[in-house]
Every structure is written in structure tokens, then in C-alpha cells.
Amino acid sequence: MACPGRRNFLWFLSVVVLISSSTRAQPGRFDVIAQNAGVASMHTVVTHFSNAIFLDRTNIGPSQINLAAGGCRDNPDDRTLKHDCTAHSVMFDYFSGASRALSIYSDTWCSSGQFLPNGTLLQTGGDFDGFFKVRYMTPCPNGGTCDWQESKTEFLHSGRWYASNQLLPDGRVIVVGGRSAFSYEFIPDRGAGQFELPFLKETNDPTFNNLYPFLHLLPDNNLFVFANRDSILLNYFTNTVLRRYPTLPGEPRNYPSAGSSVMLPLDSANSFSNAEILVCGGSNKDAYAYPAGQLPASQTCGRMVATSGDPNWNILNMPTRRNMGDMVLLPTGQVLIINGAQSGSQGWGYASSPCLNPVIFDPVSSKFETQAASTIPRMYHSTANLLPDGRVLVAGSNTHEYYTFTGAFPTELRVEAFSPAYLDPANDWQRPKLVNYPGVINYGMPFSVDVSLPGNLTGDIELTLLSAPFTTHSFSQGQRQLKLAVSTPLRANGNTFTVKSSAPPSAVIAPPSFYMLFPLHNGIPGTATWVMVTY
Known part of the structure; x- marks a missing residue:
């Protein structure tokens, strides 16, 4: 068996590699924006009030932030601390770095979630006393008093631990899905009940590898479902599998093997009809069963046009091996792959050799570019979410059963922001700014924005919409990007230009919710505004 000394040696080697390569001026930058968020975020969302919700789990003992006003949670079903005066969720102000304690009652361990059309966060499942629970959080501005509410009338049909959600x-x-839950259901239920999905049982194996299935709503209103190494096209209205896709070569990709997936941006240039799936990373098939071996992680990605008449996986190699990476769609249409490890799998203490350098994948060139490194390892239970200012919020990492601040890879309470190269001040001379824009856009209807430039118009002005996903366990549930059609910019006054566009044609293309609307000038994004996309 591998001993702790071997892991520490591998960690030392990774630091040496980092130091020796630090002179290459790799793009991007990490900044620590909070030294102690109070909780290690296992699940993260960014709200339309420009703050974030961090959510850990109960049954873990005390966190590092107390509930407000001397409040305590008395839960006889808690397996660790039945009288708990600490919080396991916070509202995080990513400008000031301040946290406000929120109150969670039942266990949210390895749960799932999604924003509803009105901006309320739906949160489902967990373990132990949270197995069947449905929770809600209606976000509010920093300084508000909003908090979690656990439904007393809604319950899941099956206990769902490691399930995935998608707004329809x-x-x-x-x-x-979920562990031993080979089915799906809907919230609100509307009397539908639940539906068996044999595909989830078929993709189960001795170490699972089909948990947290990757879900992507395609522009034909069918659901792409990926588990382990296989995928199907599901008509969720009739519970019919319309297509079975080719098996993705290589290692298992879902929990606990911890790959990740995105649907690449939908583009108005082809009427949003082309849906391409990207799956990256994963673990050796024996890594979870044999953690002492620290087996090498996957180095491959597969990309496939799921809407093609003859879909096949195109295999790409990442610069380094990676599991537990988070994939974040950037306003440029590129994909950031951040966090993770180069060996092992998900699980407490099951991974070593952290991936400190993110990479950015360009779907146009199919090339990867290695980014500047963080000094903070983020492996099991880490998250990454896009912010409206174009930074990426990076939080969490707890490879231990409880909060542990000694030894290798301690529980991580620091929060970082990663700034891609497009945020370099050298690009400020062409950075656009939205100065006039709608708060609501209606399906298929025209709208216009005014974009101010610091200098002359030197390239195209583009508009792109990005959703706010629920991120946990290396998959951002509900992540979606749309490149909108735009007119030729017309000068309104000075260096302010009017750009006309149209909202997405239907809710199938963009399910109703709040989205970030980013302006881009010559490929450089400005700060987004939140818009509600609705009927």
C-alpha cells in the first residue's frame, strides 16, 4: 500500500514543477478574495443579486462560522452534532469577501439543484435525513435576510444522493438518478410520479461510475444523458430512449471517477440547432476501489455533435491528466478547466497530485492553453463558477470526512477568483460597457443595447447569454451559453454604439430564468448585466 510519505513526495514534486515553470509567464491570475468563508463549499451558485450561495453539508460537526444572533440547530437525526450553533451554508459577497450565515436543517451532502424561472433556487436530496428533501432559497441582495426554506409538503419520490438537475x-x-435510484422525476411533480430509466442501471458498475449523470437539454427539447462512458437521447415526455450514442473511449467519466462536461455554446448563426457535447477527464476504472494505488487520471476529452445524423466522439488530449476538474463556459465561448487532481478519484483522501494549473480549451481551434497556477490545491468537493465581471469564483476542497486543518490537503476555507487573460488591464482600451439595456427580454422579440467603448470601434460587438448553474462534484448543472445575433453597431453618440439583437426564439433554446448578458468587443468581454429571459 502507498504510505502518506509517498503522497507528500508527489505533492513536493508538483510544487517543484510549479516553481520551475513559473518564469513562462502563463496567462491568467489567481487572487485570494477571502481568507475564511466559514464553510467549505461543496455546492455553489451565483445569484442574480451578484452574490454567491455556498452550501456544504450537515452531519459534519461544527463549521467555522456561527449562526446569526446566537441561533442553533437542534436536530435529533444529525449523526455528528445534534445541537449545532454553526452554519453549513453562507451568502458570500464576492466583492468584499464577507459571509452571512444561512440555516440548513437536513443533510445536503452530495445533493443537486437548479434555479427556477423566477430566480428562486431549488435544492433537492442529500443523504440521511435529507434523502427525500426539497428546499428553496429565494436570493436577496447583500445585507438582506433571505434564508433556506425546507418544504413541508413536497418530497422526492426516491431518495436522491448524487443526482443531477436540469431546468426545462x-x-x-x-x-x-442518484445512488441506487435508476429513475427520474420532476419538481413540481404535477402528479407525474417518477419514471424508471434502465440506462442508469445498465451503466452502473461495482464502483458506481454513473452518479451525477451529465444532463444537457438539446435544442430539439430532448435530454442528452451521459453516465459512465455511455449516453442516450431521452424524450422525457414519453420516457422513450430515442438514440444510443457511441461509447466514449477511455476511462469512466462520472462520479466517483470525476470527469466533467459542458454543452458548447449554441449559436444563432445556425439557428441554435447545433449542439456539441464536450466531456473531459475522469479516473482509472480501478481508482476508487484501490485508492492506495493512486492510479493516473484520464488525459482525454471527447467532443461530439449530439444533434448530428452520424454522431461520433472526437478524442483530444489535455496538457495534463485530470479528474475532479470543473468546466466553466467563458463569455468568449472558450471552456475553462480548473481544479482537480492527476491521480486517484473522488472520495475522502482518495486523490493526490493536485492540478494547480487550469487550462482553457478553444472549441474553434481544438487547442488547450495552460494557465497560471494557483498555490491552493482544490480537489474533492471544490467548485468553480463564472461571475458577471468575467472572473471565475473558486471555492471549496475538503478531502476529509470532517473539517480538518492539519496534515496533507487540509479543509480549504479560502476563496479565490481566477481572472482569465481577457481581464488583463492591457485589454481595457477595448473593453465594452453596457450603458443601456433591458432587464427582461421576451422569446423571439427584438431588443437593443447601448455599448460604450473607451476608444474607437476596432472590431465586432457581440452579445452572449450565460446561465447561472448549480455547481457540485465537477459538474455545473444547467450551464448554458447562447451567442446571439447582432446588427452592425450604429453610433449613438461619441463612442457609444447601439446594437440590435433578438431574444432566444423559444424556451427550448433558453429555459426561462435569469441569464448574464455579456458584451464583447473584438473578443474582449465587458461586465455582464442580469436579464430575465421569459415568455
Whole structure:
């Protein structure tokens, strides 16, 4: 068996590699924006009030932030601390770095979630006393008093631990899978019940590898479902599998093997009809069963046009091996792959050799670019979410059963922001700024924005919409990007230009919710505004 000394040696080697390569001026920058958020975020969302919700789990003992006003949680079903005066969720102000304690009652361990059309966060499942729970959080501005509410009338049909959620065009959320839950259901239920999905049982193996299935709503209103190494196209109205896709070569990709997935941006240039799936990373098939071996992680990605008449996986190699990486769609249409490890798998203490350098994948060139490194390892239970200013919020990492601040890879309470190269001040001379814009856009209807430039117009002005996903366990549930059609910019006055566009044609293309609307000038994004996309 591998001993702790071997892991420490591997960690030492990774630091040496980092130091020796630090002179290469790799792009991007990490900044620590909070030294102690109070909780290690296992689940993260960014709200339309420009703050974030960090959510850990109960049954873990005390966190590092107390509940407000001397409040305590008395839960006889808590397996660790039945009288708990600490918080396990916070509202995080990513400008000031301040945290406000929120109150969670039942266990949210390895749960799932999604924003509803009105901006309320739906949160489902967990373990132990949270197995069947449905929770809500209606976000509010920093300084507000909003908090979690646990439903007393809604319950899941099956206990769902390690499930995935996806917002649908009609405003419902589909909840798929979970450990020993080979089915799916809807919130709100509307009397539908639950539906068996044999595909989830078929992709189960001795170490699972089909948990937190990757879900992507395609522009034909069918659901792409990926588990282990296989995928299907599901008509969720009729519970019919319409297509079985080719098996993705290589290692298992889902929990606990910890790959990640995005649907690449939908583009108005082809009427949003082309849906391409990207799956990256994963673990050796024996890594979870044999953690002492620290087996090498996957180095491959697969990309496939799921809407093609003859879909096949195109295999790409990442610069380094990676599992537990988070994939974040950037306003440029590129994909950031951040966090993770080069060996092992998900699980307490099951990974070593952290991936400190993110990479950015360009779907146009199919090339990867290695980014500047963090000094903070973020492996099991880490998250990454896009912010409206174009930074990426990076939080969490707890490879231990409880909060542990000694030894290798201690529980991580610091919060970072990663700034891609497009935020370099050298690009400020062409950075656009939205100065006039709608707060609501309606399906298929025209709208216009005014964009101010610091200097002359030197390239195209583009508009792109990005959703706010629920991020946990290396998958951002509900992540979606749309490149909108735009007119030729017309000078309104000075260096301010009017750009005309159209909202997405239907809720199938963009399920109703709040989205970040980013302006780009010559490929450089400005700060987004939140818009509600609705009927």
C-alpha cells in the first residue's frame, strides 16, 4: 500500500514543477478574495443579486462560522452534532469577501439543484435525513435576510444522493438518478410520479461510475444523458430512449471517477440547432476501489455533435491528466478547466497530485492553453463558477470526512477568483460597457443595447447569454451559453454604439430564468448585466 510519505513526495514534486515553470509567464491570475468563508463549499451558485450561495453539508460537526444572533440547530437525526450553533451554508459577497450565515436543517451532502424561472433556487436530496428533501432559497441582495426554506409538503419520490438537475422549458426541473435510484422525476411533480430509466442501471458498475449523470437539454427539447462512458437521447415526455450514442473511449467519466462536461455554446448563426457535447477527464476504472494505488487520471476529452445524423466522439488530449476538474463556459465561448487532481478519484483522501494549473480549451481551434497556477490545491468537493465581471469564483476542497486543518490537503476555507487573460488591464482600451439595456427580454422579440467603448470601434460587438448553474462534484448543472445575433453597431453618440439583437426564439433554446448578458468587443468581454429571459 502507498504510505502518506509517498503522497507528500508527489505533492513536493508538483510544487517543484510549479516553481520551475513559473518564469513562462502563463496567462491568467489567481487572487485570494477571502481568507475564511466559514464553510467549505461543496455546492455553489451565483445569484442574480451578484452574490454567491455556498452550501456544504450537515452531519459534519461544527463549521467555522456561527449562526446569526446566537441561533442553533437542534436536530435529533444529525449523526455528528445534534445541537449545532454553526452554519453549513453562507451568502458570500464576492466583492468584499464577507459571509452571512444561512440555516440548513437536513443533510445536503452530495445533493443537486437548479434555479427556477423566477430566480428562486431549488435544492433537492442529500443523504440521511435529507434523502427525500426539497428546499428553496429565494436570493436577496447583500445585507438582506433571505434564508433556506425546507418544504413541508413536497418530497422526492426516491431518495436522491448524487443526482443531477436540469431546468426545462415549461419551468419544471427534472431530477435524474442518484445512488441506487435508476429513475427520474420532476419538481413540481404535477402528479407525474417518477419514471424508471434502465440506462442508469445498465451503466452502473461495482464502483458506481454513473452518479451525477451529465444532463444537457438539446435544442430539439430532448435530454442528452451521459453516465459512465455511455449516453442516450431521452424524450422525457414519453420516457422513450430515442438514440444510443457511441461509447466514449477511455476511462469512466462520472462520479466517483470525476470527469466533467459542458454543452458548447449554441449559436444563432445556425439557428441554435447545433449542439456539441464536450466531456473531459475522469479516473482509472480501478481508482476508487484501490485508492492506495493512486492510479493516473484520464488525459482525454471527447467532443461530439449530439444533434448530428452520424454522431461520433472526437478524442483530444489535455496538457495534463485530470479528474475532479470543473468546466466553466467563458463569455468568449472558450471552456475553462480548473481544479482537480492527476491521480486517484473522488472520495475522502482518495486523490493526490493536485492540478494547480487550469487550462482553457478553444472549441474553434481544438487547442488547450495552460494557465497560471494557483498555490491552493482544490480537489474533492471544490467548485468553480463564472461571475458577471468575467472572473471565475473558486471555492471549496475538503478531502476529509470532517473539517480538518492539519496534515496533507487540509479543509480549504479560502476563496479565490481566477481572472482569465481577457481581464488583463492591457485589454481595457477595448473593453465594452453596457450603458443601456433591458432587464427582461421576451422569446423571439427584438431588443437593443447601448455599448460604450473607451476608444474607437476596432472590431465586432457581440452579445452572449450565460446561465447561472448549480455547481457540485465537477459538474455545473444547467450551464448554458447562447451567442446571439447582432446588427452592425450604429453610433449613438461619441463612442457609444447601439446594437440590435433578438431574444432566444423559444424556451427550448433558453429555459426561462435569469441569464448574464455579456458584451464583447473584438473578443474582449465587458461586465455582464442580469436579464430575465421569459415568455
